[in-house]
Amino acid sequence: MTDTDVTRTEIDPERLKMFSFGVFSQLSGAVTAGMIHLGDKLGLYAALAGLDRPATTAELAEAAGLQERWVREWAHNQAAAQIINVDTTVTPELFSLSPEAVAVLASPDNVAFGVGMFHRFPQTMAALGEMPESFRTGLGHDYDTHGCEGAIGIEKSFEPWMRHHLLDTVLSGLDGVIERLERGVSVIDIGCGAGGAVLLMAKRFPNSTFVGYDISERALERAAERLAESEVSNARFANPRDESMPTDGSCDLVTTFDCIHDMTRPQEMMHSIRKAIADDGTWLLVDIKGRDTFAENVEKNPMASLMYGISVLSCMSSALSEPNGAGLGTLGLPASKAEEMSSTAGFSQFRKMDIDHSVNNFYEIRV
Ligand SMILES: C[S@@+](CC[C@H](N)C(=O)[O-])C[C@H]1O[C@@H](n2cnc3c(N)ncnc32)[C@H](O)[C@@H]1O
Numbered sequence: 001m002t003d004t005d006v007t008r009t010e011i012d013p014e015r016l017k018m019f020s021f022g023v024f025s026q027l028s029g030a031v032t033a034g035m036i037h038l039g040d041k042l043g044l045y046a047a048l049a050g051l052d053r054p055a056t057t058a059e060l061a062e063a064a065g066l067q068e069r070w071v072r073e074w075a076h077n078q079a080a081a082q083i084i085n086v087d088t089t090v091t092p093e094l095f096s097l098s099p100e101a102v103a104v105l106a107s108p109d110n111v112a113f114g115v116g117m118f119h120r121f122p123q124t125m126a127a128l129g130e131m132p133e134s135f136r137t138g139l140g141h142d143y144d145t146h147g148c149e150g151a152i153g154i155e156k157s158f159e160p161w162m163r164h165h166l167l168d169t170v171l172s173g174l175d176g177v178i179e180r181l182e183r184g185v186s187v188i189d190i191g192c193g194a195g196g197a198v199l200l201m202a203k204r205f206p207n208s209t210f211v212g213y214d215i216s217e218r219a220l221e222r223a224a225e226r227l228a229e230s231e232v233s234n235a236r237f238a239n240p241r242d243e244s245m246p247t248d249g250s251c252d253l254v255t256t257f258d259c260i261h262d263m264t265r266p267q268e269m270m271h272s273i274r275k276a277i278a279d280d281g282t283w284l285l286v287d288i289k290g291r292d293t294f295a296e297n298v299e300k301n302p303m304a305s306l307m308y309g310i311s312v313l314s315c316m317s318s319a320l321s322e323p324n325g326a327g328l329g330t331l332g333l334p335a336s337k338a339e340e341m342s343s344t345a346g347f348s349q350f351r352k353m354d355i356d357h358s359v360n361n362f363y364e365i366r367v
Helices: 013-041 044-051 057-064 068-080 099-106 121-137 143-173 177-183 196-204 217-229 266-276 294-300 304-319 335-344
Strands: 085-087 094-096 186-190 209-213 235-238 251-257 277-288 349-352 360-366
Touching: 013 044, 013 068, 013 099, 013 121, 044 057, 044 099, 057 068, 068 085, 068 094, 121 143, 121 304, 143 177, 143 196, 143 217, 143 277, 143 304, 143 360, 177 251, 186 196, 186 266, 196 209, 196 217, 196 235, 217 235, 251 266, 266 277, 266 335, 277 335, 294 304, 335 349, 335 360
Parallel strands: 186 209, 186 251, 209 235, 251 277
Antiparallel strands: 085 094, 277 360, 349 360
């Protein structure tokens, strides 16, 4: 949609039409995202997948326990957006999910399950109300402003992949870490959110002990709830504002998943990680695959506009939620910057791991 001919001053009627269409397509995506939120929340995808055959909206409404007229309008949105399939050659129309749609929209255990960001869509968009003030004052909002559903949305976004790959792909790709975890060491996960990574690791490595730290009380409540429901006894969660992280080099493994770019003081946090970690310990840094320049981000990342927008509403806002915050934002920690900052904090080894992930880079960092 970008016009590269910046010298033009007259309106071209054809371009005007195309430009308006482009603008309204964005609104169409936003509204359909809201409908995906409803499809998940109301169990419509699960009901359609459960029927396991093309269904009328009356059948779908009955299966989901909803009113047919509302379900029909929703199904028309979803079919028009090509998210669900429709057969219009019969009356009434028949709706169904492709196998790929079942994986992404109706299978929480599938690695491709993708409704997390849609789960927290209302909370993310509600941040718009605070934005004019933030743009004027420069001060953003931390993750707690997105409430419990915000924390659950993050949990749903990141955990399907983690459940499949954290232990066997990521940890096993770190030099000697699995052996140490099996033997029994001390691990901290900073910015632990709803605690998914801590719980997965603690269950798999009963000889090691795990502490998850987060400044979000909503995330910590959710993590505590999940810990209570689990059979895990070698993990706990804490707010670093109430309980300082270790400063005695007692941690063999420190993990940070998708959170350093959200922090107001990422460089200070890296210094704290250096103090927490043993001289022969490992820091696993997982962060969004940003590139060095805006131009590269736009060229190489098909989700760049989504990510810059989420940054305003969530990541950069969090990273500016205290005066003089660093404000890195969603795409603000490319590999070059992560290496430079970790070196400043006293780490001399920095290795980008060979892990294929659509959004994240994985780094093994050592002293
Ligand atoms: C995008 S979430 C990631 C949560 C979790 N690691 C996951 O992968 O599901 C970022 C988290 O970083 C937390 N966070 C931000 N600044 C922090 C800080 N200074 N110390 C600890 N946690 C922080 C936020 O509260 C939020 O829960």
